[in-house]
Amino acid sequence: MSCVYFVLTALVLLVLCGAGLAMDAHSYRRTDPVTGQQLLCDKCPPGTRMRAHCTISRQTECAPCGAGLYTEFWNYIAYCLRCDACSDHQRVVQPCNGTVNTVCECEAGFFWDQHFCRRHSACKPGHGVKAPGTPHRDTVCELCADGHYANIMQTHAACVTHSACKADEQLVLPGSRWHDNVCATCDHPIQKGTSSKK
Structure with a gap:
């Protein structure tokens, strides 16, 4: 052999x-x-x-x-x-x-997907950016946990903890996954997006 x-x-x-x-x-x-x-x-x-x-x-x-x-x-x-x-x-x-x-x-703002560059995905309301997009990978989003939110006015916001009201403030609107707690004092009510009036 x-x-x-x-x-x-x-x-x-x-x-x-x-x-x-x-x-x-x-x-x-x-x-x-x-x-x-x-x-x-x-x-x-x-x-x-x-x-x-x-x-x-x-x-x-x-x-x-x-x-x-x-x-x-x-x-x-x-x-x-x-x-x-x-x-x-x-x-x-x-x-x-x-x-x-x-x-x-x-x-910047695009990633390679098979044969061409695609725009990075924007996270849906209530979802924050877990990992930002790169030229080779899309943005990775995650559902915000209870007590956390992602600002829907910011394109690439991460989930952050709801703000606590100050000692002289009252909770007007509890936070959700897409907005923060809204707090106000009796003298100065706070409304998001508007200025307070006396």
């Missing part, structure tokens, strides 16, 4: 190495169209493309990628790749530079 395993291993290595032509990440094998001989060719470095395959007499010819094009890895492709353009509500984090594609990120 071990003898058969050894023979199979030797055959696999012979095929993979092209009868002595060992490949690595910077080379590739091809058959010369004229002689039929197996050749070990150099790949082109990042930022370039293959202009011509290697032959028996010369190595691979490479050409630099032009403006708006790139190759990120060692390659033997005939054409460079086109740089991506950022879409609506995106900003460029890293411009395409010939060896790296454009890196885009959603603008």
Whole structure:
């Protein structure tokens, strides 16, 4: 059994190495169209493309990628790749530079959702922001617990504890999940959104 395993291993290595032509990440094998001989060719470095395959007499010819094009890895492709353009509500984090594609990120107030940027969700009344939205994640909302509220007049308000009335104030309207306690004195009634009158 071990003898058969050894023979199979030797055959696999012979095929993979092209009868002595060992490949690595910077080379590739091809058959010369004229002689039929197996050749070990150099790949082109990042930022370039293959202009011509290697032959028996010369190595691979490479050409630099032009403006708006790139190759990120060692390659033997005939054409460079086109740089991506950022879409609506995106900003460029890293411009395409010939060896790296454009890196885009959603603008402030938006997050990446599958194929485009969506606006961060606004929390519903009675819900506060548990985690603010990022360019990669939507806003996470939570239902305010008893005794807590989120100010619905603020877009990204967190749940906070109801305010306690001062010693000289009376509770006029108990707080809910979407508004604070409303307190007032006998001399100066307080009404939210209006000024008090004497």
